[in-house]
Amino acid sequence: MPEISIALVILSVGILGLLPLVNKAIQANRFAHKTTTATFLAQQKMETFQGMVYEQIVAGNDGWIQEDGAVGTTDDYFRRWTVADNTPSAGIKTVGLLIDFNDENGRQRTLQMSTLIVKR
Numbered sequence: 033m034p035e036i037s038i039a040l041v042i043l044s045v046g047i048l049g050l051l052p053l054v055n056k057a058i059q060a061n062r063f064a065h066k067t068t069t070a071t072f073l074a075q076q077k078m079e080t081f082q083g084m085v086y087e088q089i090v091a092g093n094d095g096w097i098q099e100d101g102a103v104g105t106t107d108d109y110f111r112r113w114t115v116a117d118n119t120p121s122a123g124i125k126t127v128g129l130l131i132d133f134n135d136e137n138g139r140q141r142t143l144q145m146s147t148l149i150v151k152r
Contacts, residue, residue: 070131070143123151
C-alpha cells in the first residue's frame with residue numbers, strides 16, 4: 033500500500049507543477065482572441081474604404097468600438113486612420129489604420145495595417 037501513496041504524491045506534485053502552464057495558455061488564448069478581433073476590425077474598415085468615393089477618404093476615427101463594431105468603452109478597441117494624399121504617387125492615397133486595445137495585463141497594444149487606394 034505505501035507504493036500507491038507514494039505514486040499519488042508524485043502524481044499530485046506533477047499536476048500542481050503544470051498549473052502555471054495552464055494559466056499562461058489561458059492568457060495567450062485571450063491575447064490571440066483580442067489580436068484576431070483587432071485584425072477583423074481593421075479589415076472591415078479597409079473594405080469600407082475600398083467602396084468609398086476617392087475624394088471622401090479622409091483621416092479620422094470611429095472612437096471606442098466593440099468586437100461587433102458597435103459603440104464601445106475604453107475596455108474595447110479604438111479604431112483610427114491616417115490618409116496621405118498623392119502618396120506614393122499622384123492619384124493614390126495611402127491609408128494607415130491603427131487599432132488600439134488593452135491586453136490581458138492592461139498594457140496598450142496597437143495593430144497597424146495600411147493599404148493604397150487608387151483614384152478611379
